[in-house]
Amino acid sequence: MKTYSIALIPGDGIGQDVTDAAWQVLSTVARHSGFTLTGTPFPWSCAFYKETGAMMPPDGIDTLRRFDAILLGAVGWPAEVPDAVSLHGLLLPIRKAFVQYANIRPHRLLPGVQGPLKAKNFNILCIRENTEGEYSGAGGRVHQGTADEVAVETSIFTRAGVERILRFGFEQARQRRGKLASVTKSNAQKHSMVFWDEITRELAAEYTDVEVTSYHIDAMAARMVMSPESLDVVVASNLFGDILTDLGAAIQGGLGYAASANINPDRSAPSMFEPVHGSAPDIAHLRIANPMAAIWSGAMMLEHLGEGRAARRIMDALERTTARGIGTVPGKDRTETITAAVLAALD
Numbered sequence: 001m002k003t004y005s006i007a008l009i010p011g012d013g014i015g016q017d018v019t020d021a022a023w024q025v026l027s028t029v030a031r032h033s034g035f036t037l038t039g040t041p042f043p044w045s046c047a048f049y050k051e052t053g054a055m056m057p058p059d060g061i062d063t064l065r066r067f068d069a070i071l072l073g074a075v076g077w078p079a080e081v082p083d084a085v086s087l088h089g090l091l092l093p094i095r096k097a098f099v100q101y102a103n104i105r106p107h108r109l110l111p112g113v114q115g116p117l118k119a120k121n122f123n124i125l126c127i128r129e130n131t132e133g134e135y136s137g138a139g140g141r142v143h144q145g146t147a148d149e150v151a152v153e154t155s156i157f158t159r160a161g162v163e164r165i166l167r168f169g170f171e172q173a174r175q176r177r178g179k180l181a182s183v184t185k186s187n188a189q190k191h192s193m194v195f196w197d198e199i200t201r202e203l204a205a206e207y208t209d210v211e212v213t214s215y216h217i218d219a220m221a222a223r224m225v226m227s228p229e230s231l232d233v234v235v236a237s238n239l240f241g242d243i244l245t246d247l248g249a250a251i252q253g254g255l256g257y258a259a260s261a262n263i264n265p266d267r268s269a270p271s272m273f274e275p276v277h278g279s280a281p282d283i284a285h286l287r288i289a290n291p292m293a294a295i296w297s298g299a300m301m302l303e304h305l306g307e308g309r310a311a312r313r314i315m316d317a318l319e320r321t322t323a324r325g326i327g328t329v330p331g332k333d334r335t336e337t338i339t340a341a342v343l344a345a346l347d
Helices: 015-033 046-052 058-063 083-097 157-175 194-202 217-226 240-251 290-305 307-324 335-346
Strands: 002-011 035-041 068-075 103-110 123-130 134-141 150-156 181-186 211-216 233-236 261-263 271-273
Touching: 002 015, 015 035, 015 068, 015 290, 015 307, 015 335, 046 083, 046 211, 058 083, 083 134, 103 157, 103 240, 103 290, 123 157, 123 240, 134 181, 134 240, 157 181, 157 194, 157 233, 181 194, 181 240, 194 211, 211 217, 217 233, 217 240, 233 240, 261 290, 271 290, 290 307, 290 335, 307 335
Parallel strands: 002 035, 002 068, 068 271, 123 233, 181 211, 181 233
Antiparallel strands: 103 123, 103 261, 134 150, 261 271
């Protein structure tokens, strides 16, 4: 029997509850599908930072490297630890160390979920460059605290980084409806974004079976609202992808359905799977967090591990659950109620 070792990082706030829910579902479908999941929990979080002065131990990356995948809940507790500390202390180091350069986020309405748009039949796969671009961390501040203070943030775009994320997008489009939308702001950013557009055109010559359209970020934001059904695969830089995927979560009914995967495509290191709704400190003690994004992320993890049939079983169970009206109204159903309904739907 195949066994997969999974690192569990519940993190902060509702991350604890939704990770527990996802693990219950994953463990159940594994038992019914002929493979085994073994989970090892790690307490790395803002609470861990307050105790130790670090978001994870010095050997954290080496520790995670031996696992087949990482399932993360949520990280952040801004009232006590600045978001820049938690992000640069845990998530970004993992993404960069394991070359998880493809951030994948699916956007579609589950049955019974009412999104804010008239359009109901959209199915968008957003692919965000995950390791460089606007979030490279290059820059600094000088003359801090004075009237002459200067802050510089430098975006880093490499040919290797841009080409690999675009090529990943082209390959995904080939497996779907054969349409790729590349997003930049090349009319204003005449170096990095013109560079991105040039590489898009170079690769388009190789993928003649894929219909390629280039959009500016503002036009793409409008299209996702006005005509989401016209989109298939959307590829964007780190910052632009970050913004568009939150918009995507909004049109699919909210952050409770916002699943994601941080993928190392050549599988030389583990990939990481996480809901992207954040730790939600305002409801962390209420046990009303929707675990569907975490469960969906878990299904993406199984798909990546090669257990596609089990992944489809989870997605079918999510759809049967929302079709019954469970987990479709924010705050209406308790986390354990939604989890129990998904588990029942698996049967």
